[in-house]
Amino acid sequence: MSTAQSTTITTATAPGCEPRLLFEQTGQAREDIAAYRRLGGYRPLADADALLGEVEAGGLVGRGGAAFPLAVKLRAVRDNGRGAGGAVVVANGEEGEPASLKDRWLLRNRPHLILDGLRLAAAMVGADRAYVYVSDPESAHSVETALGELEPGILGRVTVAMSAVQPGYVAGEETAAVRAINGGPAKPTDKPPRPFEEGVDELPTLVSNVETLANLPFLQDRGSAAFRAQGTSLSPGTFLATITGAGRPPVLYELPHGLPFTELLALHGVSPEAVRGALLGGYFAGLLDRTVLEATLDHETMRRLGSGLGCGAISVITDDCPVAVAASVLAYFDRENAGQCGSCFNGTAAMAAAAGALRDGAATAEDVERLRRWSVLLRGRGACATLDAATNVAASLLGRFAGEVTAHLGGTCPDCARGAFRADRPYEAEALRPA
Numbered sequence: 001m002s003t004a005q006s007t008t009i010t011t012a013t014a015p016g017c018e019p020r021l022l023f024e025q026t027g028q029a030r031e032d033i034a035a036y037r038r039l040g041g042y043r044p045l046a047d048a049d050a051l052l053g054e055v056e057a058g059g060l061v062g063r064g065g066a067a068f069p070l071a072v073k074l075r076a077v078r079d080n081g082r083g084a085g086g087a088v089v090v091a092n093g094e095e096g097e098p099a100s101l102k103d104r105w106l107l108r109n110r111p112h113l114i115l116d117g118l119r120l121a122a123a124m125v126g127a128d129r130a131y132v133y134v135s136d137p138e139s140a141h142s143v144e145t146a147l148g149e150l151e152p153g154i155l156g157r158v159t160v161a162m163s164a165v166q167p168g169y170v171a172g173e174e175t176a177a178v179r180a181i182n183g184g185p186a187k188p189t190d191k192p193p194r195p196f197e198e199g200v201d202e203l204p205t206l207v208s209n210v211e212t213l214a215n216l217p218f219l220q221d222r223g224s225a226a227f228r229a230q231g232t233s234l235s236p237g238t239f240l241a242t243i244t245g246a247g248r249p250p251v252l253y254e255l256p257h258g259l260p261f262t263e264l265l266a267l268h269g270v271s272p273e274a275v276r277g278a279l280l281g282g283y284f285a286g287l288l289d290r291t292v293l294e295a296t297l298d299h300e301t302m303r304r305l306g307s308g309l310g311c312g313a314i315s316v317i318t319d320d321c322p323v324a325v326a327a328s329v330l331a332y333f334d335r336e337n338a339g340q341c342g343s344c345f346n347g348t349a350a351m352a353a354a355a356g357a358l359r360d361g362a363a364t365a366e367d368v369e370r371l372r373r374w375s376v377l378l379r380g381r382g383a384c385a386t387l388d389a390a391t392n393v394a395a396s397l398l399g400r401f402a403g404e405v406t407a408h409l410g411g412t413c414p415d416c417a418r419g420a421f422r423a424d425r426p427y428e429a430e431a432l433r434p435a
Contacts, residue, residue, distance in 0.1 A: 009105045011252045014259060014267060017230065020218050020238055021106065021113070021211065022254045030142065033149040036112035040221055042154050048123040051220055052078075055124070058224035059236045060216075063102075064092060064172070064209030065284060065310045067299050073206055076196040078125040080204035087127040088200040089158070090181065091118045093134040093210040094165060094172035097282035098332070098425040099313035101252050102240035103210050107132075107139035110214065111146035115160065117213030120220060122158040125206055130160045132210075133177045135167035169336035173384045174207035176338075187338040188384035209311075211240055231257035235298035239309070242429050245279070245316040246270045250429040257298040264297065265316070274318045277400070279427060281310020283329050284389040286396030287322055307396070315427035321413055323404050324421035326397040327352070327359040332425055333390040344382035348390045350374060355394065359420050361411045368405060372398050 013019045023031075036042070045051060056071035081087030091114055095103040106114060114132070122130050134140050140162055147160060163181045165171055171186035178199045180186040199205025215237060219227055228236040235257035241264070244250045248268060255264065262272055277289045285308040288295070295301055302308045317325060334352035337344045354371040357363040375394035378387055398405060407413040415421075 009101050009108075009252055010249065011105065011254075012267070013254045014256065014263070017238060017254060017256050019254050021110070021214055021240055022252075023109070030109050031112060033112055033146065036110075036116070041112055041116050041217060042119070043217075043220060045120060045123050045156070045220065048120075048126075051120060051216075052124045054219050054224045054227075055216070056224075058219050058227040059234070060212065060219065060227070061235070061299070062209055063211035063215075063239060063312065065097075065281065067309070070208065070212055073196060073208065074121065074124050077127075077204045077206040080197060081126050084202075084204055086129075086203050087125045088203050088205040089118060089122045089125060089127045089130040090163075090174075090177055090195075090200065090205060090207045091130065091132045091210050091213055092172060092174065092177055092207050093132060093136070093139060094167070094177065094186070095136065095311075096167060096169040096172040097284075097311050097313055098169075098428040099242060099244055099279070099282045099315055100311045101242045101250060101429045102312060104136050104139055105240075105252055106210050106214055107134060107136065108142045111143045112149075113214045113217060114143070114210045115146055115150070115155070117210075117216040118160065119155045119158060120216040121206060121208060121213055123156055125204075127206070128157050128159065129200075130158050131163045131181055131200070132160060133163045133165070133181065135165050135171060137164075140164050169333075170338045170384050170386055176384070177207055178205060187340060190383050232296075232298045232300070234300045239297075239312050241297070241312040241314060243268050243314050243316065244427045244429050245320075246274070246318045255297060259297045261292055261295045261297060264314075268316070270316055270318070275316060276320075277317045277322055279315035279317065279325065279329070280307045282313040283332065284308070284310045284385070284392060286389075286392035287317075287326060287400055288396070289322075289400040291400075313429070319415070320421040321359075321404060321415035322397060322401040323355070323408050323413065324359045324416055325426055326393050326401075327355040328421060328423050328426040329393050330355045330390055333386055333393075335424075337386050338384065341382040341387075343378060344384075344387040347374060347378040347381070347387055351378075351390055351394050355397070358405065358408050359416065361408060361413075361416075363409065365409060368398070368409065 165186040195205040330352040
């Protein structure tokens with residue numbers, strides 16, 4: 001295992017995991033263009049279609065949350081762009097998920113890796129314009145510095161501009177990114193059309209997470225077989241995981257897909273006996289109980305468990321009451337919804353109120369039944385996935401922690417007797433300052 005503290009964020013790699021995104025050497029500072037070129041960065045691209053074939057064969061899926069195959073998005077934008085007279089690429093680094101650090105770390109420390117991936121994506125879809133979309137000021141400064149270091153023509157025909165917005169949970173949603181770049185608020189829009197059909201300036205647009213793009217230089221250099229050398233057949237490659245909770249400081253890990261969850265706990269210094277569950281995929285995928293101890297960290301396994309890896313953020317629950325954690329997360333969704341759709345605006349408020357009352361010992365069985373009904377009926381409504389995230393949290397709480405829910409109805413929760421867990425953003429992954 002290697003560890004480092006770089007730009008306030010502690011990083012580590014799993015034993016035996018060859019890092020592709022984190023630095024290989026500990027203690028390395030932000031990478032400038034000279035350092036990146038020494039690693040073989042910005043290699044000339046002879047055949048964009050051949051690289052697209054490698055991306056498809058490598059099975060790279062999005063690292064922003066949905067795990068959608070990147071090659072499918074690339075082909076759709078390329079084909080639509082030919083008919084529309086052009087295409088646009090957006091590197092999405094607006095990390096609205098409070099439990100995640102990965103995009104900030106990449107933008108602050110490896111901006112040239114992201115710009116190189118952006119260059120390759122633009123070539124594959126035939127785009128001559130691209131944007132780096134961020135809300136973190138330090139990330140924006142890092143990318144602007146990197147752009148200033150570039151030699152003329154190094155990005156090919158594509159020109160890159162920065163787009164900075166205020167942070168927000170919904171600001172990183174792909175239609176929110178397009179809307180903001182087009183001059184509107186960073187809030188989602190109704191779909192269709194989706195950005196691959198009509199995005200920035202009404203052109204077909206690829207919106208891809210910065211970690212996803214950061215894998216493209218490896219695929220160009222080493223190819224799909226090497227990409228698949230780590231990970232599983234259905235979840236190939238490595239991924240960045242932000243681990244919070246369990247009374248320990250956050251750490252950003254690079255892990256191979258398929259790593260047993262218990263091995264991650266050992267790496268993080270947490271005893272499996274102390275684990276009550278985990279908050280998966282940031283806040284989106286909801287809660288898992290102790291069945292998480294049987295899991296491997298790959299998309300197929302998480303789906304079978306009724307959960308998901310999402311953006312790779314995992315919050316380990318030990319001493320905190322799951323009811324109180326869920327109530328805090330639902331209160332966060334209530335505050336962070338875009339305020340555009342009645343179903344989401346009212347639905348998140350109602351679920352947050354019911355969960356808060358349950359946490360505080362003021363709920364009735366009828367309140368719990370309403371929460372259960374809302375967790376089913378409100379799913380799939382609204383312009384973005386905030387309401388789906390809220391229903392995931394409510395449904396997983398009621399389904400996986402029935403004993404704790406019953407204890408709260410009876411006012412007998414021993415954890416909350418010591419003081420209920422309340423936080424504006426529970427398990428927020430605040431960056432650490434170097435010692």
